[in-house]
Amino acid sequence: MKIRVSRGDKAGRKKRWLIVFILFSLIAAGLAISGKDEKKETSGRDTQGQIFYYKGKKYRKNPDIETILLLGIDAETDSEKPKNPGENGQSDSISLFVLDKETKKGTILLISRDTLVELEIYDIRGEKLTSVPGQIAMQYAYGDGKQKSCMLVKNKVSELLGGIEIDYYASLHLEAISKMTEAIGGVLITVPGDYTQINPKFRKGNQVLLDGGLAEQYVRGRDTGQLDSNIERMERQAQFLEAFIKQGSEKIGSSEDTIVYEQLTSCVTTNLGWSEIQRIKEYEITEEYLALPGNIIEKDGYAQFIPDAEQLQEMIFQLFYIEEPKVNTK
Template sequence: MKNKNIGIIILAVICAGLMAAVAFTLIKGKNGTPGKQEASVDSEEETNQSGIVEEDGQKYKRNTDIKTILFMGVDKDEKADLGNNPGENGQSDSLNLLVINKVEKTAQILQISRDSMIDIDIYDVTGNKLMTEDGQIALQYAYGDGEERSCQLTAGKVSELLYGVDVDSYLSLTLDGLVAATDAVGGITVTVPEDYTAIDPSFEKGATITLNGELAEKYVRKRDIEVLDSNNQRMERQSQFMEALIEKMQGIDDKTEYLSLYQNLDEYMTTNLTAEELEELADYKISEDIVKVPGEIISKDGHAQYLVDNKELKKIVLNLFYKLL
């Protein structure tokens, strides 16, 4: 059943860290273009008008067969406060960029830590830019409208992080969508990998439990902010949860039940993709190996900061988005 395959594929995309997602073939196409940056791979590199860049004696050219889709898991209850200017419209707590090759029909997931440090653009309530402050990439979402504008701003920052690589499309899903998806499929069974009883007493190490929507939200959202790498731990739980959800979805054979699930989630999503564009994803083979933006976690001013290793990230960008000449 093609509809079912589409759902499984999109779930596989998001399982790298998105807090919530299932299939989206019934999503209504929404207009809007994510922010795009026109910068080259790096100002230190020699770039000519043909889009050729040089790095370590090798020449590369942008691969025009590559397109990207940014998947975001959004916590609408989270706020941001940078430069004494609060952002009230949530945070993108998980970010996964699907890199697709339209000719080869292959795809790769690039996982981005929500704590990656970038320059955050701060706007007032009327949309006027006030200033730029150093902050976690997850915070940029808060300074939009909580829907299309927030997605566009976040997509623009992902583009900046990746040296100007275009983010062609986006799709966000809220935590409420996660709860709805979990309850709709009758719960998700997981085996708890570590002791997370601080989050919920039932999350004992080695315990096999079936999560309802309420518990699922705790499992993929909560973390101990006193632990420096707690976001990495949470991302691992998110991945585990989504894999279990994919398996549960594979067991749904009733087309009516499957399409009903799509419809139930529509209100929790924001996207500039049409249903037809999402349907095309069923034709792609997604790599099981997930690429992560490289870096290290430090603690500063009481907050975790993920400092991106730009030298290693540049290699990843050249490998994913460029052709060697």
């Protein structure tokens, strides 16, 4: 799957929304934001000039890499209702855009919601109580359902990737899946496996035009009795978004776009501004997804994805570092 957006697109709201729509459909829906630029938060550490050694070679962090964390949240937007810590939904879908500003190419890293991390547990006053092992998807619940929740997951992903800084984040609530699918008149897919336990229509080989409700079932449904059901679901999400991007890019542009845009703003939390979107729209996303390497185990009745430390370290150096050239002393 390649995403291309013409530089000749008009700068109007509808066209800018289409850019965002294509980019952020990787969390199985789409994105619209308020149009107000926000300053990104930085750690204040300058590690670009540091030398790191790996397998006998010298590396330094690639200064041209920037990252965007995309979260699909399994709770409906309800900003008026206060929630206790642990009740703010979970990040069912976690994807990381790894973008190279020099080459204008991007890679997508999929992170299983079941990935085992040390969860930071907070009380109702926002004070940390303790840390416990758990699925990374649960970290979102201990924030505020908005910026703080995004920041908590962002920090966990950074830790998971050896301290790599996450520049931007965006979270999207589940009702946007239906809205975005309806906005393009449905998404046509061919069911690759037998998912009739989710819906009788999802029989292997069937062609199904997904409306809003069916799309939500297709990208979110899974058999929780199967240990690897989330891996299967991630594959369906990837299939859906490829069809979604292709079909959506052909259909978006009607006079109703602005209405849909306004409807979606309540579903999104992000620190991305229009200046970032205007820059990001020129990237070409590679056809193949990357997935965090590791294995699934069962513990206390729940699936846990345990990253493979050696393979993960290899991936980190491939994505975020560049090898220092050997100095010829002759």
